[in-house]
Amino acid sequence: MSQKERDRLKMMASVMExxxxxxxxxxxLHLSERQIRRIQCVLEAEGDxxxxxxxxxxxxxxxxxxxHRGKVLEH
Numbered sequence: 391m392s393q394k395e396r397d398r399l400k401m402m403a404s405v406m407e408x409x410x411x412x413x414x415x416x417x418x419l420h421l422s423e424r425q426i427r428r429i430q431c432v433l434e435a436e437g438d439x440x441x442x443x444x445x446x447x448x449x450x451x452x453x454x455x456x457x458h459r460g461k462v463l464e465h
Contacts (some may be wrong), residue, residue: 395443401419403420
């Protein structure tokens, strides 16, 4: 988990405990109100692991495969 994700998790935990409002989280995390609500729903459904980016440790969906990359580099 990155530092940014840890910060989000701490902030969202305080929002869910009622110590902070969603509006405060919007200002501190520089996210939209919709993103704060979305993150809160994911945390309720998946727990702490829901905050981690889903493609962590996987190749990008936009990665060019090695065959095509080799052909491009030949030219």
